[in-house]
Amino acid sequence: MKNFEVLTEALAYIERNLEEDFTQQDVANACYVSLSGLQKLFRYAVHFSVGEYITKRRLTLAARLLCSTELSVTEIALQYQYHSPEVFTRAFSRLWGVNPSVFRRSRRFTELYPRLLLHQNGG
Template sequence: MIVEWLNRLRDCIDYLEEHLEEKFDIDEVARISLTSKFHFQRLFHMITGITVAEYVRKRRLTLAAQMLATSDAKIIDVALKYGYQSPEAFTKAFNRIHGINPSEVKEKGISLKAYPRLSFQLQIKGEEAMNYRIVEKESFKVIGVSKKVTTVDGENFKIIPRFWQEVNGNGTCEDLKKYCGDLGMLGICADFDHEAEEFTYMIASEKTVDKVPEAFEEREIPAATWAIFESIGPMPHAIQEVFKRIYSEWFPATGYEHADAPELEVYLPGNPDAENYKCEVWIPVIKN
């Protein structure tokens, strides 16, 4: 099953590479992967550390730089070739990647960044087995605070730990703990917008009383089937590694697919900096 999935992933990269000069069609890529659009984009991001849109953008700007450096093509023509409707938009994106403007490409001593085509290989690592359990749970409500998080260049892995530091420092976590249910404190990843390359991250607890402070927002977590994984080790590294293993190893090996629902980080009592700290990752799933 893993080899079959790896081959489909390679087919997706083939398609993306062959259509870099055309409008980005994520629906067709998902069709090739034989998964939902949501599932493919989440898998791709967790395995590679970048979104599909970011990969396409970086590959286009790599080829655009090569074209400008080795030909007499006009900037506007290169911009249009790789999907930019104006020189201004192209220049802004080009500068963000290469650190220079397109007009500077041929200047002596200028260096450009190249983002190579992705390739995937099957590696037998001898990792420990991933223990998990499947749980059905009815819908429930949570309360807490949230913020939009970008996934560009893996910034979410930096922003979320800073967010936790902030709410721990200003007393918000202590206030939320007053309303905790059996699940304890929660980190919730929701509202995935793959085109905008962002999602909402919420630090929350179960809603256990009717009246809560106005400073907290409320959200309903839908009824779902959850695959639950244990994380052991200091935060945030341990839980980030569990997420990566879920997407790079567990999903391809089991035939499950991500359901279009929030992901939960369940923080159990204990010292989150300890080597033996235990928490859980809850992933909403459906069986293929």
């Protein structure tokens, strides 16, 4: 049961801090586990590394903003902790297959990497 609680807390910490600058070690510290333990648990349960999950969630939320706001690509990049529009554009293009400007003009948003929600039944 402890692994479930650790994973739940890790996901909650990540979601609360997606617009903040944090490290994978910060997530592990918040869950009172080692980084290597958290990484193993994540890989087993989610099939992504902690870093991949964070990146995919940030880019999913960025894609939502591209489709629902008039914020510039630079503003969105900075909001999700990309310190340059070029780095953001490369990461965005790798995940979505097009650059952010093309995505904004030609796509309707689908939440490809939704937030993971875990529920524990009482007992």
